[in-house]
Amino acid sequence: MRAAVSKSFPKTKKDVVVEFRREMIFEAAAKAFGRAGYEATSVDAIAAEAGIGKGTVYLYFASKAEIYLSTTMHELNKIHAETVRRFAVLSSCKEKIELFIRIRLEYVESHRDFCRIYISEFGSAVTQPDPIQKQLRKMRLRQADLLTNAISDGIAAGEIRQLPARSAAFLITDVTRGLLERRVLGGSKSYPGEDLRAILDLLWNGLKGGTP
Amino acid sequence: MRAAVSKSFPKTKKDVVVEFRREMIFEAAAKAFGRAGYEATSVDAIAAEAGIGKGTVYLYFASKAEIYLSTTMHELNKIHAETVRRFAVLSSCKEKIELFIRIRLEYVESHRDFCRIYISEFGSAVTQPDPIQKQLRKMRLRQADLLTNAISDGIAAGEIRQLPARSAAFLITDVTRGLLERRVLGGSKSYPGEDLRAILDLLWNGLKGGTP
Amino acid sequence: MRAAVSKSFPKTKKDVVVEFRREMIFEAAAKAFGRAGYEATSVDAIAAEAGIGKGTVYLYFASKAEIYLSTTMHELNKIHAETVRRFAVLSSCKEKIELFIRIRLEYVESHRDFCRIYISEFGSAVTQPDPIQKQLRKMRLRQADLLTNAISDGIAAGEIRQLPARSAAFLITDVTRGLLERRVLGGSKSYPGEDLRAILDLLWNGLKGGTP
Amino acid sequence: MRAAVSKSFPKTKKDVVVEFRREMIFEAAAKAFGRAGYEATSVDAIAAEAGIGKGTVYLYFASKAEIYLSTTMHELNKIHAETVRRFAVLSSCKEKIELFIRIRLEYVESHRDFCRIYISEFGSAVTQPDPIQKQLRKMRLRQADLLTNAISDGIAAGEIRQLPARSAAFLITDVTRGLLERRVLGGSKSYPGEDLRAILDLLWNGLKGGTP
DNA sequence: TATGAATGAGGCTTCATTCAT
DNA sequence: TATGAATGAAGCCTCATTCAT
Numbered sequence: 001m002r003a004a005v006s007k008s009f010p011k012t013k014k015d016v017v018v019e020f021r022r023e024m025i026f027e028a029a030a031k032a033f034g035r036a037g038y039e040a041t042s043v044d045a046i047a048a049e050a051g052i053g054k055g056t057v058y059l060y061f062a063s064k065a066e067i068y069l070s071t072t073m074h075e076l077n078k079i080h081a082e083t084v085r086r087f088a089v090l091s092s093c094k095e096k097i098e099l100f101i102r103i104r105l106e107y108v109e110s111h112r113d114f115c116r117i118y119i120s121e122f123g124s125a126v127t128q129p130d131p132i133q134k135q136l137r138k139m140r141l142r143q144a145d146l147l148t149n150a151i152s153d154g155i156a157a158g159e160i161r162q163l164p165a166r167s168a169a170f171l172i173t174d175v176t177r178g179l180l181e182r183r184v185l186g187g188s189k190s191y192p193g194e195d196l197r198a199i200l201d202l203l204w205n206g207l208k209g210g211t212p
Numbered sequence: 213m214r215a216a217v218s219k220s221f222p223k224t225k226k227d228v229v230v231e232f233r234r235e236m237i238f239e240a241a242a243k244a245f246g247r248a249g250y251e252a253t254s255v256d257a258i259a260a261e262a263g264i265g266k267g268t269v270y271l272y273f274a275s276k277a278e279i280y281l282s283t284t285m286h287e288l289n290k291i292h293a294e295t296v297r298r299f300a301v302l303s304s305c306k307e308k309i310e311l312f313i314r315i316r317l318e319y320v321e322s323h324r325d326f327c328r329i330y331i332s333e334f335g336s337a338v339t340q341p342d343p344i345q346k347q348l349r350k351m352r353l354r355q356a357d358l359l360t361n362a363i364s365d366g367i368a369a370g371e372i373r374q375l376p377a378r379s380a381a382f383l384i385t386d387v388t389r390g391l392l393e394r395r396v397l398g399g400s401k402s403y404p405g406e407d408l409r410a411i412l413d414l415l416w417n418g419l420k421g422g423t424p
Numbered sequence: 425m426r427a428a429v430s431k432s433f434p435k436t437k438k439d440v441v442v443e444f445r446r447e448m449i450f451e452a453a454a455k456a457f458g459r460a461g462y463e464a465t466s467v468d469a470i471a472a473e474a475g476i477g478k479g480t481v482y483l484y485f486a487s488k489a490e491i492y493l494s495t496t497m498h499e500l501n502k503i504h505a506e507t508v509r510r511f512a513v514l515s516s517c518k519e520k521i522e523l524f525i526r527i528r529l530e531y532v533e534s535h536r537d538f539c540r541i542y543i544s545e546f547g548s549a550v551t552q553p554d555p556i557q558k559q560l561r562k563m564r565l566r567q568a569d570l571l572t573n574a575i576s577d578g579i580a581a582g583e584i585r586q587l588p589a590r591s592a593a594f595l596i597t598d599v600t601r602g603l604l605e606r607r608v609l610g611g612s613k614s615y616p617g618e619d620l621r622a623i624l625d626l627l628w629n630g631l632k633g634g635t636p
Numbered sequence: 637m638r639a640a641v642s643k644s645f646p647k648t649k650k651d652v653v654v655e656f657r658r659e660m661i662f663e664a665a666a667k668a669f670g671r672a673g674y675e676a677t678s679v680d681a682i683a684a685e686a687g688i689g690k691g692t693v694y695l696y697f698a699s700k701a702e703i704y705l706s707t708t709m710h711e712l713n714k715i716h717a718e719t720v721r722r723f724a725v726l727s728s729c730k731e732k733i734e735l736f737i738r739i740r741l742e743y744v745e746s747h748r749d750f751c752r753i754y755i756s757e758f759g760s761a762v763t764q765p766d767p768i769q770k771q772l773r774k775m776r777l778r779q780a781d782l783l784t785n786a787i788s789d790g791i792a793a794g795e796i797r798q799l800p801a802r803s804a805a806f807l808i809t810d811v812t813r814g815l816l817e818r819r820v821l822g823g824s825k826s827y828p829g830e831d832l833r834a835i836l837d838l839l840w841n842g843l844k845g846g847t848p
Numbered sequence: 849t850a851t852g853a854a855t856g857a858g859g860c861t862t863c864a865t866t867c868a869t
Numbered sequence: 870t871a872t873g874a875a876t877g878a879a880g881c882c883t884c885a886t887t888c889a890t
Binding site for chain 4: 461462463464561587588591592594595597598599601602603606609618619622623625626627628629630631632
């Protein structure tokens with residue numbers, strides 16, 4: 001039994017292995033869930049994708065629901081962390097909004113598998129088992145908060161007009177999701193750059209506001 | 213899918229009965245799917261909700277997937293039709309956009325059960341079986357087209373500035389979905405009116421454009 | 425939905441079918457459990473033994489545990505009922521004890537399959553899941569009570585000497601179980617009649633008491 | 637099974653270690669099996685109880701079934717040996733019978749964990765895999781033989797009347813098991829002493845016999 | 849036409865056993 | 870020698886679908 005204190009620092013070899021395995025499974029699960037969604041994905045499929053035995057999965061996760069939730073949180077945390085990190089060096093609200101969207105677009109490009117989760121689960125949170133739903137909602141709020149803060153700052157700085165920051169933040173997250181969705185589903189024939197530029201332009205005009 | 217026109221004119225009594233039964237099942241399915249999502253809803257549950265036998269459901273639909281798709285399309289068609297109908301009497305783009313959103317908000321209020329489908333399935337379309345996905349995508353495009361046209365008209369009329377109508381249309385549909393989602397999930401504590409007004413304001417400013 | 429009143433009398437056709445099916449499964453379950461015990465018997469095996477599909481079993485029983493408990497109670501009830509019925513025409517305690525044992529011996533002969541449950545589960549009650557254990561214990565007590573009463577009556581009638589009726593009753597049930605066990609496992613080479621006669625003689629002498 | 641004598645005289649150090657380890661596991665297994673029965677006890681649980689690795693268990697036992705059988709035999713051998721040892725100093729049959737039961741009652745008190753095995757497995761022997769069953773039956777016969785001999789001696793000595801010694805012996809073992817069972821399951825509210833005295837009295841009267 | 853009993857494939861999870869370290 | 874991570878067979882149970890009535 002490892003004492004509470006030792007927990008943070010001296011990673012035992014076992015800890016490393018466990019972390020490695022979990023990461024492996026995260027990746028496989030992201031792919032598998034991304035392909036078919038929560039219900040339609042079997043634990044078998046995840047194990048196969050990870051190239052390990054089905055039983056092995058249960059050494060690292062207690063249940064299918066936990067795999068799902070952990071995988072989703074793991075990825076969302078990464079995106080969140082990167083957003084926070086890169087926000088730090090920016091001062092203007094405009095730049096932050098653009099970066100917010102751009103990070104997610106990049107993510108979608110480089111994580112074709114997981115992005116489907118990113119997109120669909122925010123949406124279909126409606127139908128998930130309850131504990132999962134709660135967590136997902138929390139993550140979503142946390143994401144919106146990044147923007148809410150940026151916008152509030154922008155308002156304070158006179159960069160944008162007086163408006164309800166939170167509503168604006170949600171508007172941006174919603175639009176971002178739609179953008180990603182069209183990228184992934186290929187519904188939009190426009191070059192992503194074009195679509196993005198148009199969206200940003202619209203957003204920005206909306207935020208800056210029609211000063212008569 | 214039976215197009216109303218396609219089959220020779222006089223609807224037989226049988227056709228009427230069939231239509232009636234299907235309608236019944238649509239309603240029940242909307243409620244049931246809305247409660248729990250596609251996978252977690254059993255055909256049994258739908259039959260029970262409709263007050264008929266499970267076997268009977270299969271006389272009117274070939275499979276669970278078909279029930280789902282048909283139900284979804286049925287509802288979306290109703291929304292679409294109403295939108296078209298009410299667009300007809302409006303001329304300004306601004307009014308149309310507002311109406312587009314308002315119709316959907318009203319819908320959510322009066323169809324608490326089905327609206328979860330409306331919301332989640334646009335999102336989780338990503339993870340549906342392929343034929344379902346295709347149909348849903350088509351519906352989504354058709355919906356966006358209503359706005360695209362309205363916007364194009366607005367541009368032509370000089371009501372709003374020159375901008376890619378399609379991108380703007382998608383932006384509106386995405387924002388609308390987010391709005392509904394927050395209504396249903398109760399994540400937003402703001403009065404719906406407030407949130408809506410803020411969103412409309414933002415949209416409109418974005419569309420009208422920053423005339424310096 | 426059948427009203428509460430109608431429950432006892434007019435057996436619907438469905439009730440009959442259900443009863444029939446349950447009986448079928450009881451029989452199969454008795455055989456299967458008898459062969460291998462609770463844990464080692466699969467629901468599949470029971471279904472196969474009954475000649476029906478696995479899913480069908482679950483139309484009549486909620487779980488494996490319920491099958492087990494119901495089957496056991498069903499059989500034990502039959503034995504109990506017969507004992508009660510045949511006790512009614514007897515007056516002497518001696519006869520009752522002999523009948524008690526004889527009924528169970530007959531049962532073992534004619535129900536080779538279930539008798540293993542009868543025997544082992546009284547014994548291995550120790551290791552069953554809790555709700556099962558409780559029920560089994562109750563059945564066992566009920567069985568012993570039949571004898572306790574008979575013995576009390578015998579004491580009152582001066583037929584046997586003063587002694588703790590309950591302890592004596594348990595002694596008889598224990599001995600009976602052992603007798604059956606040896607019959608079923610074939611461990612005893614003595615003719616059953618001999619063993620039985622010896623046991624009865626011992627019991628009777630024990631109960632009647634050493635008249636000096 | 638390693639008979640102490642069979643292998644050349646000088647026990648190697650290895651033999652000692654092996655014996656030690658097996659003993660450790662016996663103890664742990666007795667506790668674990670006693671808690672939950674054969675099927676519901678995992679090898680993991682046994683290893684944990686013994687404070688060793690799961691793999692280690694398999695260095696000393698070939699399978700779970702072997703652990704079970706060995707453990708049971710180990711305990712039964714201890715009881716048997718003690719019975720033999722303490723029988724040696726007694727001459728009357730009556731004393732021996734009383735001692736036989738008393739030893740087992742004491743055992744139950746001091747080995748709360750294993751006693752459940754002692755009780756249930758004689759009973760559920762019916763449902764064990766065959767090789768286990770055979771061994772258990774043998775142990776049971778050996779146990780009964782102790783009593784058979786004592787009774788035969790008693791008859792020869794005129795201490796008790798002429799009767800089938802073997803049947804009487806079984807009767808005693810059966811009654812003993814029942815006694816223990818009630819102790820462990822707590823079904824009997826009578827003080828154990830009372831129950832025991834009543835049983836002994838009954839037995840003795842039965843054996844000594846009805847003097848006409 | 850309407851029904852729901854019957855079915856069995858398939859899903860999640862556990863656990864005895866093996867084997868590389 | 871000791872370990873425990875890895876495995877996959879096997880178990881319980883659900884549910885979409887069929888079919889005899």
